[in-house]
Amino acid sequence: MSPHTHTDVEAPLPWHQAGWEILRQARAVGRLSHALLVTGPPGVGKRRLVAALSRSLLCAHPDERGLACGRCRECELCAAGTHPDYLEIGPDPESKSDEIKVDAIRRLTASDALTAHRGGHKIIVLDPAQNMNLNAANSLLKTLEEPSPDTLLCLVCEQPNRLPATVRSRCQELRVPVPPESQALEWLRAYTDSPDVEILLRLAYGAPLRALTLVEEDRLPQRTRAFTGFVAVASGARDPVAEAAAWNEHEPAVLLDWLSGWVSDLLRLASGHPAPRLINRDRIEELRGLAERLDPRAGHRYLMQLFKARTQEQGTINRLLLYESLLVQGRRIFRLRAPSLGQG
Numbered sequence: 538m539s540p541h542t543h544t545d546v547e548a549p550l551p552w553h554q555a556g557w558e559i560l561r562q563a564r565a566v567g568r569l570s571h572a573l574l575v576t577g578p579p580g581v582g583k584r585r586l587v588a589a590l591s592r593s594l595l596c597a598h599p600d601e602r603g604l605a606c607g608r609c610r611e612c613e614l615c616a617a618g619t620h621p622d623y624l625e626i627g628p629d630p631e632s633k634s635d636e637i638k639v640d641a642i643r644r645l646t647a648s649d650a651l652t653a654h655r656g657g658h659k660i661i662v663l664d665p666a667q668n669m670n671l672n673a674a675n676s677l678l679k680t681l682e683e684p685s686p687d688t689l690l691c692l693v694c695e696q697p698n699r700l701p702a703t704v705r706s707r708c709q710e711l712r713v714p715v716p717p718e719s720q721a722l723e724w725l726r727a728y729t730d731s732p733d734v735e736i737l738l739r740l741a742y743g744a745p746l747r748a749l750t751l752v753e754e755d756r757l758p759q760r761t762r763a764f765t766g767f768v769a770v771a772s773g774a775r776d777p778v779a780e781a782a783a784w785n786e787h788e789p790a791v792l793l794d795w796l797s798g799w800v801s802d803l804l805r806l807a808s809g810h811p812a813p814r815l816i817n818r819d820r821i822e823e824l825r826g827l828a829e830r831l832d833p834r835a836g837h838r839y840l841m842q843l844f845k846a847r848t849q850e851q852g853t854i855n856r857l858l859l860y861e862s863l864l865v866q867g868r869r870i871f872r873l874r875a876p877s878l879g880q881g
């Protein structure tokens with residue numbers, strides 16, 4: 538057998554070090570919180586950090602850095618996904634709703650659910666925590682008020698402001714940061730030889746795991762095709778209805794993210810800032826051309842509309858109608874020609 542190296546889930550990511558150190562020290566002096574709220578934007582590795590912590594707490598022989606050994610019986614059970622003292626709670630996959638309901642929390646509070654079967658820690662991961670409905674959150678509060686010794690509750694949450702303040706205040710918050718660009722690029726380059734890592738990282742708002750997903754899903758050429766269509770519609774060269782049909786292959790979450798990125802960049806360019814930090818830096822020529830014709834007030838209103846659409850329940854919208862409407866309205870944020878040419 539080759540010398541042991543830590544697997545991906547056993548070790549925290551490079552930009553987790555500060556948070557990991559806080560946890561390690563708290564644990565060393567027996568002051569690890571009973572409820573941890575792990576926050577941060579999508580794609581920074583919140584779940585990876587929680588997995589590394591869980592494995593480390595369950596491991597019989599963690600090393601001096603606090604990492605799971607990867608070899609003991611506890612580690613084997615974790616790797617197999619069958620450790621009886623590790624429990625994940627999320628939305629019911631059978632249900633159409635993505636809410637975490639009170640039944641799931643009640644199972645947690647049932648008499649023996651909080652007791653460790655193997656004599657060590659008990660880890661309960663609630664993910665995504667903001668999806669708890671009000672009843673579930675109220676039920677969880679009871680658990681938080683009477684913590685069982687050796688039980689760690691980990692709430693994974695991208696939108697902590699959607700949690701009731703009563704829940705949030707009873708947790709220790711650990712914010713997973715977006716790493717510095719150089720560190721993120723170094724990490725990314727170990728996983729992909731894509732020549733576009735810089736632009737991918739930008740499209741992922743600096744979040745390395747999100748950027749890696751974009752590589753794996755081949756999103757860059759898809760986004761460029763959709764952008765080219767948007768430019769053609771904005772220039773009157775393409776029918777919005779035809780372009781909406783081409784967009785229809787993309788999920789609204791993906792498309793709304795792209796579209797709001799383009800409009801944000803246009804607003805940045807139109808603001809006259811000498812060196813705007815663009816998301817879509819690789820499309821700067823087309824964006825510059827469009828920005829000359831942008832009506833900034835209409836652009837702002839449109840961007841707000843896009844943000845609102847992003848928060849709407851995705852399952853209930855007709856995708857094709859949404860895209861048609863967005864393209865028809867998107868075309869209207871541009872003047873027909875550059876203002877310097879006058880009204881005639």
Ligand SMILES: [Zn+2]
Nearest residue numbers: 596606609612
């Ligand atoms: Zn171990």
